[in-house]
Amino acid sequence: MLLCGLAALSASSARAQDRFEIQVYDSETAGPWVPGLELHLNYVFSGTTLPSADGAEPTSNVFHLTFEPHLGLGEWAELGAYLQTALTPGPDYDYAGVKLRVKLRYPEKLFGMLGLAVNFEVSDVPAVFEPNVWGLEMRLIADLRWRLLYFSLNAIIGMDLQGALAGQPQLSPAAKASVFYWDHPGLACAAGLEYYGALGPFKDFYGASEQFHSLYGVLDFMSDYVDLNIGLGYGWGAADPWVGKAILGFHPRATAPDGTIAAP
Numbered sequence: 001m002l003l004c005g006l007a008a009l010s011a012s013s014a015r016a017q018d019r020f021e022i023q024v025y026d027s028e029t030a031g032p033w034v035p036g037l038e039l040h041l042n043y044v045f046s047g048t049t050l051p052s053a054d055g056a057e058p059t060s061n062v063f064h065l066t067f068e069p070h071l072g073l074g075e076w077a078e079l080g081a082y083l084q085t086a087l088t089p090g091p092d093y094d095y096a097g098v099k100l101r102v103k104l105r106y107p108e109k110l111f112g113m114l115g116l117a118v119n120f121e122v123s124d125v126p127a128v129f130e131p132n133v134w135g136l137e138m139r140l141i142a143d144l145r146w147r148l149l150y151f152s153l154n155a156i157i158g159m160d161l162q163g164a165l166a167g168q169p170q171l172s173p174a175a176k177a178s179v180f181y182w183d184h185p186g187l188a189c190a191a192g193l194e195y196y197g198a199l200g201p202f203k204d205f206y207g208a209s210e211q212f213h214s215l216y217g218v219l220d221f222m223s224d225y226v227d228l229n230i231g232l233g234y235g236w237g238a239a240d241p242w243v244g245k246a247i248l249g250f251h252p253r254a255t256a257p258d259g260t261i262a263a264p
Contacts, residue, residue: 017235017239019044019059020064022040022196022231022233023247025152026152027141027263028115029076029105030070031075032073034072034252036071036250038067040065040082041065041247042245042246043061043245044061044064044240045242046060046240047060047240048060052131056127056128061088061089062089064086065085066084067082070251076105077105078103080100080103082098082099082101084096084098084129096125096126097124098124099122100122101121101122104118105117114142114144115143118139120136120137120138132161134162135159137157138156139155139156140154140156143263148179148181149177150178150180150263152175152176155171155173156174170198170200170201170202171199171205172199173195173199175194176192178191178264180264188220188223189221190220190264192217192220193215193216193217194215198211211237211238212235212238213236214233214235214240215235218230220264222264226250228248230246231244231245232244233245
């Protein structure tokens, strides 16, 4: 399936960081037929103030709200969707696209602590938010929980299906490191950092001023059924300078045999 996914991603203009879903994925999937819902709320405090050369709307003072329902399909698969909306300074509340995804994970934790997964995604986003409209993405995921430490690395290979760079895979890495400061059965809290980047096509990465880089300070609050991730990010290069984000999740979580939560 992984090889098929790589082949499918041979079909981008410049791909920026995702402003609707600012999240580093973990390797977990929902249990069989277990539903869930996540709300992604992001606000660009400081961004672009003029339309881009390819017609994308300014990003400054735009509020993004994304609804993400998901459903476990088995012990190691999950199906999800994103309904994206945006409140612009107009003020106008606009439809901002839809995405569909499927996430597959390796059934067992390697060495009892290393999780592996892959997420495939197809997107249809209006040109005012993403000039290339149609896109594909494959996200390779590895995460590790060791005592009070948690790490996750996402290697995102994305591409647009039309535009100047159509057919050229592009790299957008993301990573997370956090420390649990409260970890008890049914309730955990962690603090850490999240990084997001967009480097450009593999064959010719962007120059430093055209790359997207953002670093977020984040707090995670996790319980058996409700999760909250909040963060404030600073961007450099071509990224929006200041962005606030929150993810509110409603779903039963996977827990370790001792009752502690597997990932923030």
